[in-house]
Amino acid sequence: MTGDFVQTVRQVVEKLKGSYALAILAAQRPGEIVAVRQDSPLIIGLGQGEYFIASDISPLLDYTRQVIILEDGQLAHIASQGVKIQDRDGNEVAAKITPVLWDAEAVEKGGFQHFMLKEIMEQPAALRNTLGKYLQEGGISLPRVHLRPEELRAIDRICIVACGTAYHAGLTGKVLFESMLRIPVEIDLASEFRYRKPILDGNSLLIIISQSGETADTLAAMREGLRLGAKVLAICNVVDSTIAREAPNVIYTVAGPEIAVASTKAYTTQMAVLALLACYFSQVIKREEGVFLQLLQGLRELPNLADAFLASHAKTVEEIARLSLDWRDAFFIGRGLDWAIAQEGSLKLKEVSYIHSEAYAAGELKHGTLALIEEGVPVIGLVTQQQLVEKTVSNIWEAKSRGAAIYAITQFPQRLTDVADAIIPLPRLPDPLMPILAAIPTQLLAYYAAAARGLDVDKPRNLAKSVTVE
């Protein structure tokens, strides 16, 4: 060290490559920390006579509601006298203190055993808040979307990019956009997209989905899209997260803080926002107006239906989940939008309960996977799409006749009584919105299966809430 702590860190940092968020201590300077970041989030919490450093706002909420979101290239010197921020060139800049507006209840379990269950139960409110923000009497208003009507009309390709659960939300967006807008939609995992030399230009719309707004791969994919000149729109839950700050167009989901590692309410609100966006575009480019009005009506009804479902059927799912103590493998199957939900349901189950699970497009079973079906293997069949009921039911019979135990999640219970061992009936909504309701029992199933096994549901092994590394 040259003697000057801050100066020494600056000299070292200049030599670093890659992404990092560092909090550096020096034996000679007790009581001081120098923090720096590059492409990785770093949040400084300002407490009463104390400071905190984290990669996400959520863990700070028990201690403070005042944070400084450090920017790339900035350096923070934290000492008992306060926090001083320098820019990349070493000039002192004013620290921008951001108040965190999440209410206290949002970060407490509120009588629930786990945050995951609380967050599942909060979905009607999360949907109400999100939809209420953008869906007004006069129509849809998206204040942070600055795309002009002529720019929207010129879009000839949409790319949706995300990771994990947010990617699964994107799968539903693809189906909706293609069917309503008749514009080709590609969907990619962010970790793949950034390395596959994507083809994007000024007439492409890149939709980025991220609950945290900090996922390293998703952020890199967004930057690549911006570099290529695409129009970029981000769907985020965390206000002022890196993705939200860098995206030229943003739609926030208003799900409130999601503390459990397993994403639930962020996911359903992401799907609701995608449906809203599809309606917004189709209004501007004047396509499928009939469908659009029907969907808007459905979106208005959605929060109450989610409420009604949770009130009347959470127990049914809990009972099914009790059987899961004997499950070693599980399969989720569905077609079209139901396949999207099957993929998310399967991820959720393995993520929190550690039961091995796979999702298949129902029509694919007979191309190999059927070999794994034997007596008692649980198959969760999603059947919510009117046009595909007969086909999916026939695939469910293929599994049933090999001994599978069938659990059906459906808005057509009468069509499944013969084949299903248990049925979770869903309220009715227009088919394109059914994934948002159908997701809820899959989340409950995962939750109750994990809770029955006595697992640490909110913090599954090996996983982190924000994935800020590649």
Ligand code: M6R
């Ligand atoms: O914050 P993000 O939405 O970008 O996170 C993406 C994934 O890491 C996340 O959805 C992950 O798959 C969840 N743990 C799933 O429950």
